[in-house]
Amino acid sequence: MKARRVTQAGVAHAAGVSRSTASLVLSGRGDELRISGEVQRRVRQVALELGYRPNLVSAGLRDGTSRTIGFLSDTIATSQLAGDMIRGALAEAHRAGYMLFIGESEGDIAEEERLVDAMLDRQVDAVVIASMFTRERGVSEAARGRAVLLNALPEHGIDVAAVVPDEYDAGRRSAERLLAAGHRRIHLIGVGLGEDEVPPETVAGVERRRGILDALGAVGVTPESGRLCRIWLPDDGWKATRDLLASGVDGGALITFNDRLAFGAYQALHEAGLTIPDDFSMVSFDDHQLAGWLHPGLTTFAIPHYELGERAVRRLLTDEGPTGGTERIAMPLVERGSIAEHG
Amino acid sequence: MKARRVTQAGVAHAAGVSRSTASLVLSGRGDELRISGEVQRRVRQVALELGYRPNLVSAGLRDGTSRTIGFLSDTIATSQLAGDMIRGALAEAHRAGYMLFIGESEGDIAEEERLVDAMLDRQVDAVVIASMFTRERGVSEAARGRAVLLNALPEHGIDVAAVVPDEYDAGRRSAERLLAAGHRRIHLIGVGLGEDEVPPETVAGVERRRGILDALGAVGVTPESGRLCRIWLPDDGWKATRDLLASGVDGGALITFNDRLAFGAYQALHEAGLTIPDDFSMVSFDDHQLAGWLHPGLTTFAIPHYELGERAVRRLLTDEGPTGGTERIAMPLVERGSIAEHG
DNA sequence: TTGTATGCGTTATCAT
DNA sequence: ATGATAACGCATACAA
Numbered sequence: 001m002k003a004r005r006v007t008q009a010g011v012a013h014a015a016g017v018s019r020s021t022a023s024l025v026l027s028g029r030g031d032e033l034r035i036s037g038e039v040q041r042r043v044r045q046v047a048l049e050l051g052y053r054p055n056l057v058s059a060g061l062r063d064g065t066s067r068t069i070g071f072l073s074d075t076i077a078t079s080q081l082a083g084d085m086i087r088g089a090l091a092e093a094h095r096a097g098y099m100l101f102i103g104e105s106e107g108d109i110a111e112e113e114r115l116v117d118a119m120l121d122r123q124v125d126a127v128v129i130a131s132m133f134t135r136e137r138g139v140s141e142a143a144r145g146r147a148v149l150l151n152a153l154p155e156h157g158i159d160v161a162a163v164v165p166d167e168y169d170a171g172r173r174s175a176e177r178l179l180a181a182g183h184r185r186i187h188l189i190g191v192g193l194g195e196d197e198v199p200p201e202t203v204a205g206v207e208r209r210r211g212i213l214d215a216l217g218a219v220g221v222t223p224e225s226g227r228l229c230r231i232w233l234p235d236d237g238w239k240a241t242r243d244l245l246a247s248g249v250d251g252g253a254l255i256t257f258n259d260r261l262a263f264g265a266y267q268a269l270h271e272a273g274l275t276i277p278d279d280f281s282m283v284s285f286d287d288h289q290l291a292g293w294l295h296p297g298l299t300t301f302a303i304p305h306y307e308l309g310e311r312a313v314r315r316l317l318t319d320e321g322p323t324g325g326t327e328r329i330a331m332p333l334v335e336r337g338s339i340a341e342h343g
Numbered sequence: 344m345k346a347r348r349v350t351q352a353g354v355a356h357a358a359g360v361s362r363s364t365a366s367l368v369l370s371g372r373g374d375e376l377r378i379s380g381e382v383q384r385r386v387r388q389v390a391l392e393l394g395y396r397p398n399l400v401s402a403g404l405r406d407g408t409s410r411t412i413g414f415l416s417d418t419i420a421t422s423q424l425a426g427d428m429i430r431g432a433l434a435e436a437h438r439a440g441y442m443l444f445i446g447e448s449e450g451d452i453a454e455e456e457r458l459v460d461a462m463l464d465r466q467v468d469a470v471v472i473a474s475m476f477t478r479e480r481g482v483s484e485a486a487r488g489r490a491v492l493l494n495a496l497p498e499h500g501i502d503v504a505a506v507v508p509d510e511y512d513a514g515r516r517s518a519e520r521l522l523a524a525g526h527r528r529i530h531l532i533g534v535g536l537g538e539d540e541v542p543p544e545t546v547a548g549v550e551r552r553r554g555i556l557d558a559l560g561a562v563g564v565t566p567e568s569g570r571l572c573r574i575w576l577p578d579d580g581w582k583a584t585r586d587l588l589a590s591g592v593d594g595g596a597l598i599t600f601n602d603r604l605a606f607g608a609y610q611a612l613h614e615a616g617l618t619i620p621d622d623f624s625m626v627s628f629d630d631h632q633l634a635g636w637l638h639p640g641l642t643t644f645a646i647p648h649y650e651l652g653e654r655a656v657r658r659l660l661t662d663e664g665p666t667g668g669t670e671r672i673a674m675p676l677v678e679r680g681s682i683a684e685h686g
Numbered sequence: 687t688t689g690t691a692t693g694c695g696t697t698a699t700c701a702t
Numbered sequence: 703a704t705g706a707t708a709a710c711g712c713a714t715a716c717a718a
Contacts, residue, residue, distance in 0.1 A: 363714080
């Protein structure tokens with residue numbers, strides 16, 4: 001019940017040495033300061049027997065450190081997205097002997113400020129500020145200089161480090177992958193063809209779209225259609241795909257802007273008696289858990305959540321420091337069976 | 344960058360009072376000890392201007408508390424399961440002014456011990472030990488007396504509090520729901536009919552099954568079949584359902600033991616040209632995010648993750664204390680469209 | 687009403 | 703080669 005009660009002073013007492021001697025030995029500086037091997041052994045022995053564990057809070061009070069990082073996100077609920085980011089952050093933090101505080105602001109600025117304060121009150125050494133969908137955002141004054149944005153970009157003019165997936169690159173590669181498979185009749189599900197036909201505030205949508213159009217444009221191809229969906233849920237994909245079929249299109253390739261849209265597209269295609277990938281090839285983004293469950297499996301570009309989390313914490317922990325520049329992490333292509341090869 | 348540097352002593356100095364005066368005023372005991380209103384106002388004013396925030400680490404060092412709870416789970420990745428538990432725990436903790444440390448053991452006992460130690464080193468007041476699927480487990484010596492099991496049961500003989508979903512009750516109600524809709528031809532997907540035909544170590548499987556059989560038995564009904572799946576993933580449900588159809592069954596009601604099995608069953612049924620709920624009614628467990636995306640929506644008993652998390656933390660924070668007894672939380676039925684009413 | 691002294695568990699700086 | 707002492711920021715019993 002009170003395994004924690006063994007203090008350094010207790011060890012010193014039990015070993016018959018002064019507190020400073022115990023401190024030196026236990027902090028591994030015994031040799032350096034030439035404490036006799038005999039005494040060192042005894043102190044260590046006693047510490048072990050008593051189950052001594054240093055009180056990090058106390059040590060931290062002295063040197064102003066806590067070996068603790070705050071992880072703050074707008075929501076940690078949605079699918080497993082946050083889960084993997086947190087796992088990556090955790091792994092990297094634990095590796096370095098750090099623990100993670102966690103907080104969820106639910107998008108409420110005031111709540112976010114409160115949480116940052118609560119973390120700072122507990123002397124966190126740094127803060128990861130994560131967003132569940134990539135977007136631009138500010139950083140509270142108090143957190144500046146010890147914060148990294150995760151899956152978010154700093155608002156214009158703010159110098160805060162950021163780690164985000166390379167959406168533009170993934171967009172390019174999705175188009176190139178289809179071109180390589182011989183596809184030329186390409187339809188977009190999720191965004192429209194017009195410059196501003198993208199759901200508001202979604203960096204992912206804007207950048208994926210730009211990558212796709214650039215890659216296509218490079219070989220003189222234009223998408224045959226694009227359908228804007230305000231929300232990217234299965235039903236939106238379902239509707240957009242039915243709409244597409246109703247317009248007379250009966251084959252080609254679909255680029256769905258996320259896997260949930262793709263799921264809806266699968267349903268619509270199946271209901272219309274169409275086959276994937278024979279009638280329609282499909283490529284998507286996210287690598288949602290669902291993607292592997294579909295028949296056929298969905299070929300998709302994974303958001304590297306785990307690595308994003310890892311990199312964010314590493315950024316905080318290394319000398320690169322939390323300031324300066326945005327780091328873009330490649331989105332790995334997960335090949336399943338939704339793309340047909342046409343010569 | 345160093346907003347934290349304002350100390351209580353700094354405030355006292357700036358306000359021209361002694362440190363104890365500042366301490367008394369700021370801890371709200373000024374009236375009690377009859378500090379002049381004038382002085383109190385000045386101290387508070389200065390504190391505000393300087394942006395003073397008490398250093399909780401320091402305060403904690405004194406009174407041995409940290410207003411911090413550790414949340415340790417075997418895995419926080421799988422779907423959103425953990426996400427909602429953590430959210431519930433967070434909400435309850437924040438409400439009481441506590442922060443949450445988070446850790447993931449990946450099922451490794453040694454790692455779990457390390458994490459508990461790391462948390463205890465940081466003086467956490469208590470620990471939530473969560474499991475992603477309900478099972479029996481031990482509790483490390485160090486954590487006893489300040490731990491609550493979440494979605495897990497203490498091994499025989501260990502006196503630790505636990506909060507789990509009421510699986511047995513959900514099992515009963517799933518069967519009763521089908522009976523009320525007039526179904527008598529009932530098939531189980533996930534577990535077999537035999538006493539020991541249940542995936543190993545899954546409390547959920549055992550208890551749901553028992554509840555189902557009890558409810559059915561009460562009106563003299565026996566399931567027509569049951570198919571054991573060692574893992575409860577979509578492909579397992581798909582295979583079991585194809586198997587069932589191959590055996591000649593062409594209608595009735597399916598109780599799938601989780602939503603991922605149900606997803607596989609949907610696929611198999613659709614591929615066979617069968618319709619839900621006209622040919623087969625379905626009821627399931629978990630309320631996986633997926634359940635709402637299916638056509639028709641899947642009727643399923645939700646694991647009350649959020650509430651589980653809340654209750655676990657509340658248990659730790661209230662005087663009930665972390666010891667004694669297991670608390671079972673009801674699993675709400677989410678009605679969608681997968682059950683047909685047969686007069 | 688306010689100030690002084692002490693301790694929480696460490697570590698670092700000085701003497702011895 | 704080891705021990706005493708101060709300091710980190712806060713709270714509290716006790717004096718003034």
